[in-house]
Amino acid sequence: MPIIQVERLTKTFGTLVAVNDISFDVEEGMIFGFLGPNGAGKTTTISILCTLLSPTSGRTLIAGFDCMREPAKVRKSIGIVFQDTTLDKDLTAYENLVFHAYLYSLPKAERRERVDAVLRFVDLYDRKDDLVRKFSGGMKRRLEVARGLLHRPRVLFLDEPTLGLDPQSRSNLWEFITELPKKHNVTIFMTTHYMEEAEVCDRIAIIDHGKIIAMDSPEELKKMVGGDVVSITTTDNARARHDIEHLFRMNVAEKENALYVTCSRGDTCIPELIRTLGERVLSVRIQRPTLNDVFLKLTGKTIRDEEVSGNDSIRASIRAHRRR
Amino acid sequence: MELNAIYVIVAREIKKFIREKSRLISALARPLLWLFIVGAGISRLVPLEAGVPYTQFIYPGIIGMTILFSSILSSISIIWDKEFGFLKEILVAPVSRFSIVVGKALSGTIVSTIQASLILALFPFLGFQLTVLQILAVLCICASLSFCLSAFGIVLATFYDNYESFSVIMNFIIMPMFFLSGAMYPVKLLPDILKIVTKLNPLTYGIDALKHVIFPQGIGTMGPDFSVLTNIAVIALASLAFVLIAGKAFERKQ
Ligand SMILES: Nc1ncnc2c1ncn2[C@@H]1O[C@H](COP(=O)(O)OP(=O)(O)O)[C@@H](O)[C@H]1O
Numbered sequence: 001m002p003i004i005q006v007e008r009l010t011k012t013f014g015t016l017v018a019v020n021d022i023s024f025d026v027e028e029g030m031i032f033g034f035l036g037p038n039g040a041g042k043t044t045t046i047s048i049l050c051t052l053l054s055p056t057s058g059r060t061l062i063a064g065f066d067c068m069r070e071p072a073k074v075r076k077s078i079g080i081v082f083q084d085t086t087l088d089k090d091l092t093a094y095e096n097l098v099f100h101a102y103l104y105s106l107p108k109a110e111r112r113e114r115v116d117a118v119l120r121f122v123d124l125y126d127r128k129d130d131l132v133r134k135f136s137g138g139m140k141r142r143l144e145v146a147r148g149l150l151h152r153p154r155v156l157f158l159d160e161p162t163l164g165l166d167p168q169s170r171s172n173l174w175e176f177i178t179e180l181p182k183k184h185n186v187t188i189f190m191t192t193h194y195m196e197e198a199e200v201c202d203r204i205a206i207i208d209h210g211k212i213i214a215m216d217s218p219e220e221l222k223k224m225v226g227g228d229v230v231s232i233t234t235t236d237n238a239r240a241r242h243d244i245e246h247l248f249r250m251n252v253a254e255k256e257n258a259l260y261v262t263c264s265r266g267d268t269c270i271p272e273l274i275r276t277l278g279e280r281v282l283s284v285r286i287q288r289p290t291l292n293d294v295f296l297k298l299t300g301k302t303i304r305d306e307e308v309s310g311n312d313s314i315r316a317s318i319r320a321h322r323r324r
Numbered sequence: 325m326e327l328n329a330i331y332v333i334v335a336r337e338i339k340k341f342i343r344e345k346s347r348l349i350s351a352l353a354r355p356l357l358w359l360f361i362v363g364a365g366i367s368r369l370v371p372l373e374a375g376v377p378y379t380q381f382i383y384p385g386i387i388g389m390t391i392l393f394s395s396i397l398s399s400i401s402i403i404w405d406k407e408f409g410f411l412k413e414i415l416v417a418p419v420s421r422f423s424i425v426v427g428k429a430l431s432g433t434i435v436s437t438i439q440a441s442l443i444l445a446l447f448p449f450l451g452f453q454l455t456v457l458q459i460l461a462v463l464c465i466c467a468s469l470s471f472c473l474s475a476f477g478i479v480l481a482t483f484y485d486n487y488e489s490f491s492v493i494m495n496f497i498i499m500p501m502f503f504l505s506g507a508m509y510p511v512k513l514l515p516d517i518l519k520i521v522t523k524l525n526p527l528t529y530g531i532d533a534l535k536h537v538i539f540p541q542g543i544g545t546m547g548p549d550f551s552v553l554t555n556i557a558v559i560a561l562a563s564l565a566f567v568l569i570a571g572k573a574f575e576r577k578q
Pocket residue numbers: 013016017018036037038039040041042043044045
């Protein structure tokens with residue numbers, strides 16, 4: 001049985017259709033990615049799955065429990081890292097986790113031990129008695145992931161986990177996230193609008209305007225673009241071109257002294273080309289399609305991220321101000 | 325009842341209360357100003373009735389004020405929790421919405437009762453002689469009133485979700501509740517229309533109950549306006565209603 005089942009889920013806000021009749025399943029133990037631009041409906045879907053929002057129609061099950069009818073069982077089965085931080089900044093890292101431990105009724109005997117273990121896992125044990133307001137963005141995120149794992153959920157939701165982090169922290173966080181399914185026996189449901197980041201997923205649903213427009217593994221999705229582009233320079237481009245066209249029956253484009261061929265699998269295509277052309281090859285380059293190309297092909301537009309969260313950070317600073 | 329969850333919600337609030345010393349100081353400054361400056365000033369205008377000076381008359385009202393402000397301020401910290409996201413951490417937990425409300429209301433109860441008892445400790449300086457029994461009765465009333473008003477504060481907090489609403493709540497809810505509670509003047513002397521509003525205010529009944537305990541001898545028109553039983557019944561029923569409404573309001577959003 002899939003760990004997450006979504007059947008014909010729709011959510012409207014007034015006249016706006018935020019999630020439009022989507023269905024998908026997520027198998028246990030995988031990293032499932034929801035990829036789409038801002039406003040696509042990713043957070044709305046997560047809010048419904050984690051029982052904070054009721055759907056307009058459709059059915060959602062987590063670990064076999066209906067999100068509408070058995071919210072308590074669903075809540076026990078999930079951990080969440082929301083898009084915006086939900087830590088108490090006036091408490092220490094340790095206190096935030098202990099709060100969580102009580103809220104989820106962890107057995108008294110294990111409480112301390114488990115809190116310490118997750119703190120070590122996210123490499124924050126040395127900072128456990130610092131107030132969270134002193135933490136960097138990356139540290140807060142890691143602490144939230146630790147908190148999400150503390151009660152050993154079966155599914156961990158990560159809504160834009162790398163939003164607002166610097167590139168270094170982003171790649172560290174991804175490294176860490178990809179280890180989770182094996183180390184913690186948990187299924188990951190994550191959203192992002194950064195195309196490159198979705199590469200770590202086992203399966204991706206591309207969502208735009210509330211609709212799932214494609215769903216597959218990253219490799220399969222990229223095949224939709226038509227394969228890898230191999231560019232070759234040779235001592236005699238004209239002859240090489242003739243040979244490739246006749247022997248491989250492939251279309252060759254010539255641009256700025258290089259030949260371009262598109263093949264479904266660049267890694268097996270290159271050796272064959274070299275064998276055929278022999279000594280004449282000067283250089284070979286392979287250009288793999290990116291998920292950006294996939295999105296572009298599917299929607300005719302690229303995902304941009306400049307509008308993200310500027311608003312949030314302004315609000316955050318206003319809040320910080322008002323609290324003085 | 326999910327005691328773990330209730331406990332930790334209360335513990336968080338108490339921890340923050342202890343850390344923010346300035347909050348306690350400003351919370352105590354307000355009743356002291358009213359008692360010793362406003363009260364002392366007005367007592368020159370208002371004649372003694374049944375041997376009770378005005379500063380003594382307003383004492384139950386000032387204890388009520390202390391509870392009113394601290395309970396509601398404690399509860400509307402939920403608005404901050406919404407703003408800063410922490411409320412979501414609580415709402416996605418496998419804990420019933422009522423335990424969350426009870427936990428929050430108990431936090432307000434404890435914080436307010438502590439503040440009220442600090443004001444209560446001033447009684448010898450105001451010329452009162454209270455017995456141990458009277459003191460215990462006052463503390464019980466303070467705790468019940470605190471619970472009721474904290475639960476009311478949670479209901480308020482569910483309606484608002486940003487800090488702009490703070491001054492609205494302060495000026496249009498807390499201040500009128502204070503003035504229309506029999507704290508500064510006996511309810512029976514108010515014009516009819518204000519009398520109605522005053523009777524809808526749970527704080528009125530808490531202060532009235534305090535008057536019963538603090539002035540057992542009765543002080544004429546300055547004395548209590550309702551029976552003890554009415555006071556207890558209204559506070560109990562109002563508390564229950566507020567907890568139910570707040571619990572409902574924390575259910576899943578549409
Ligand atoms: N509470 C709400 N009320 C009205 N509209 C909303 C609400 N939440 C989200 N929306 C709208 O629903 C759409 C999807 O939002 P969201 O799920 O947050 O997108 P994403 O997380 O993919 O960026 C957006 O157009 C957003 O403005």
